[in-house]
Amino acid sequence: MSKSVIVTGGAGYIGSHACKALRAAGYEPVTFDNLSTGWEDAVKFGPFEKGDLLDRARLDEVFAKYQPVAVMHFAAFSQVGESMKDPGKYWHNNVIGSLTLIEAAVAAGCPNFVFSSTCATYGDQDNVVLDEASVQLPINSYGASKRAIEDILENFGAAYGLNHVIFRYFNVAGGDPEAEVGEFHQPETHLIPLMLDAISGKRDALTIFGTDYDTPDGTCIRDYVHVCDLVDAHVLGLKWLEEGRGSRVFNLGTGKGFSVREVIDHSRAVTNKDVPYVEGDRRPGDCTKLVSGSERAIHELGWTPDRSNLAQMIGDAWKWHQTGHYDK
Ligand SMILES: NC(=O)c1ccc[n+]([C@@H]2O[C@H](COP(=O)([O-])OP(=O)(O)OC[C@H]3O[C@@H](n4cnc5c(N)ncnc54)[C@H](O)[C@@H]3O)[C@@H](O)[C@H]2O)c1
Numbered sequence: 605m606s607k608s609v610i611v612t613g614g615a616g617y618i619g620s621h622a623c624k625a626l627r628a629a630g631y632e633p634v635t636f637d638n639l640s641t642g643w644e645d646a647v648k649f650g651p652f653e654k655g656d657l658l659d660r661a662r663l664d665e666v667f668a669k670y671q672p673v674a675v676m677h678f679a680a681f682s683q684v685g686e687s688m689k690d691p692g693k694y695w696h697n698n699v700i701g702s703l704t705l706i707e708a709a710v711a712a713g714c715p716n717f718v719f720s721s722t723c724a725t726y727g728d729q730d731n732v733v734l735d736e737a738s739v740q741l742p743i744n745s746y747g748a749s750k751r752a753i754e755d756i757l758e759n760f761g762a763a764y765g766l767n768h769v770i771f772r773y774f775n776v777a778g779g780d781p782e783a784e785v786g787e788f789h790q791p792e793t794h795l796i797p798l799m800l801d802a803i804s805g806k807r808d809a810l811t812i813f814g815t816d817y818d819t820p821d822g823t824c825i826r827d828y829v830h831v832c833d834l835v836d837a838h839v840l841g842l843k844w845l846e847e848g849r850g851s852r853v854f855n856l857g858t859g860k861g862f863s864v865r866e867v868i869d870h871s872r873a874v875t876n877k878d879v880p881y882v883e884g885d886r887r888p889g890d891c892t893k894l895v896s897g898s899e900r901a902i903h904e905l906g907w908t909p910d911r912s913n914l915a916q917m918i919g920d921a922w923k924w925h926q927t928g929h930y931d932k
Contacts, residue, residue, distance in 0.1 A: 606632045608670040609842065610714075612657060612705060613678030614650075615642030618720065618776060618831055620785040622676055623649040625835040631842075634670050636663070637679060646785050657701030660708060667712035674716035674842055675709050677702065680750075683793055684724065685887075687746035698749035703756055710764045716845040717757065717768040718838055723827075723857070725751040725772060728891045735897030736772070736853045754853075761851045769841035774827040774857030774896045776834055778917035779924040786924030787831070795826075795867060796918060800925045803877045810879055812864050814886035823864035825893040827857035830917050833909035840905040854905065857896025858912045870914040875922055 609626055613619035614635025619642070623633035626649070633650040636657075644652065653669075655662040657679055680698045681687070687694040702719075709717060724747030725740045732738070742748045757768045777796050779786035787797050795810075802810040815822040837856050844852070862870075868879045901907040911917070 606630055608632045608634050608672040610634050610636055610666065610670065610672045610675045611650075611678065612636045612675065613642065613680065613720075615639055615644060615646050615652070616678060617787045617789065618834065619676075619678035620646040620648070621780060621831045622678065622835040622838055623647070624780060624785060625832070625839050626650075626676075629839045632670075634666070634672065636666055641681070641789065643788065648784060657697070657705050660704050663705060663708035664712070667708055667714060671712075672714050674718060674845065675705065675714060676718045676838060676842070677705060678720045680720065682722075682746060684744045684746050685793070687744050687749070691745035694745045694749045695752075698746075699752045699756075702753040706756055706760050706766065710760060710766055715765070715767055716842065717766055718841050718845070719753065719757060719768060719770045721750045721754055721770050721772045722747060723772055723774045723855070723894055723896065725754065726894075733859065733895050733897045734855065736855055736900055757851075767845045767848075768851045769845055770853045771834075771837060771841065772853065772855045773834060774829055774855070774894060776831050777828045778830040778832065778911070778920040780832065781920050781923070783920075783924045783927050786927070786929060787921060788929060795864065796871070796921050797925070799868065799871055799879050800875070800922055802880050803871070803875055804925065810868075810881040811884040812881055813884050813890060815883045816886070817892045819863055819892060821863050821865045824890055825861035825863050825895065827859070827861050827895045828867075828912065828914065828917055829857050829909060830911040830920070833907075833912050837901055837905060837907045837909075840907055844905060852904070854901040855896045855898050856901060856909075857898050858909055859896060859898055861893055861895040862914060867914060867918075871918045874915055874918045
């Protein structure tokens, strides 16, 4: 019988890709999700247990039923702008929800925990390559909520021996090359799906927020990582924990940054279509450049992010976009 892993947020974008990778690696991914921003039809690779992170009794039931070897915790709210307007929503769902989940995992004797953190925990540190030792100074409630969960994991690791791997993601993009699952947020805030929507006329022109940054073409620079490379790192992180290699933090990015205009140019080459765009003002809270130092994941986990090039990320997202799943 395959070993079970509880995947919170398994009905969402990254969690559904993680379920596919876990299934391919021989695990049984059990999705635990309240469908607040996820989709039941994205749960394709293992059982679905509907539930909320804040519902301790429901969590206890699911841990008892599956006796998982690990938790992969993706469930969260993750819109930066919303987190500034409604911080309580983020502290409640992300922090109290994660605390409830972590306590349930410890009570059930589940030894391993893999957590989705974010480069937003580093805050606004322009023009430096951010590695795991960089100071964490989040500038929004979303990033602060994720940093708090990292602290909870460190404390619970020390007190109860809960082994954990924390992954700080940069900009996740692309989709399953077989288009069984893909990215679909409602509302969408990510550049590549917004761009593909603009190309196919599903929404108005893309807005470029700020063209006067101190970058070669004036637009912001970000580090994009293919979602399939990202979830592969999670499977490696799970194996790392199962081998007893201890708790560790890893950045997941590529070390290469691309400007908004460069992403637009690549998408023109991939889709053969022009991207309708307008130039707007800077958005408060956006940094000039966020690029990851990801040597640690490459050297220690043996991670090979070989799909994380813009042409493949945009191409796979475009393939998913054209399946029509997007038109729900
Ligand atoms: N997408 C990115 O570029 C990115 C970057 C950095 C970090 N992350 C983190 O990765 C994780 C997954 O992101 P995503 O883009 O797949 O988001 P998503 O919104 O597609 O998925 C999140 C899932 O969690 C579920 N969920 C939320 N609150 C819940 C609760 N209280 N109980 C049960 N289920 C709940 C939602 O229904 C949804 O299915 C998040 O933790 C996010 O902060 C994402």
